[in-house]
Amino acid sequence: MVETLSYAIDEEDRLIRLDDGYYRFAEENGWEEVSLSLGRSLWDFVAGEDVKRLQRLLLRRIRDEARSVELACRCDGPETTREMEVRIAATSTGRGVLFSARIRSEDERDEPQRLLDPEAPRGSDRLPMCAWCDRFEVEDEWIEVEEAAKRLELFRRSELPSLDHTICPRDSEILLAA
Ligand SMILES: [Zn+2]
Numbered sequence: 001m002v003e004t005l006s007y008a009i010d011e012e013d014r015l016i017r018l019d020d021g022y023y024r025f026a027e028e029n030g031w032e033e034v035s036l037s038l039g040r041s042l043w044d045f046v047a048g049e050d051v052k053r054l055q056r057l058l059l060r061r062i063r064d065e066a067r068s069v070e071l072a073c074r075c076d077g078p079e080t081t082r083e084m085e086v087r088i089a090a091t092s093t094g095r096g097v098l099f100s101a102r103i104r105s106e107d108e109r110d111e112p113q114r115l116l117d118p119e120a121p122r123g124s125d126r127l128p129m130c131a132w133c134d135r136f137e138v139e140d141e142w143i144e145v146e147e148a149a150k151r152l153e154l155f156r157r158s159e160l161p162s163l164d165h166t167i168c169p170r171d172s173e174i175l176l177a178a
Contacts, residue, residue, distance in 0.1 A: 002028060004102050011095035013042045013059075029077060048165030051131045054175045058088070059097060061178075066090045069178040072104075074134040076145070078117045082106045113145045114160060123159035127152070130168035132175070142168045 005021030015037050046052050062069060068089030075082045083104045091098055114120050128137040136148035167175065
């Protein structure tokens, strides 16, 4: 199991210096084309306009103030819950930024959650998902995937809703205050 991974971006937000942990983590999680990540823009891998906007703001502050922040986030898969700590730090020279993540805990779910399966077929219904805590917004409430599946009666549906990647209000506040 991978416990730490890191990667850096240059002043133009291109991915440079991916470490072994990054490659192994990508492989464990079935990320395709990871070998092609190097040199690509970080933003090619970030879905959702709100997510990009908040992350750009955060990166700008880190660079302008030449400092670092530490944040907790989730990085779940259909079969796994995963809590991570991410440190985002300005590099000592230029305007590069180093991301280092540590996996704090990893647990198998009782049942796989199709909502988190990137391969599952999706319909035209939309469902907001927070890119930071991996919760879903159902009836104005941000809830864990198991609860969302229950409330949306997913067992009755052949097609899953399409996900709108966003940041929930709680995590927006945390990112803006970081
Ligand atoms: Zn959230």
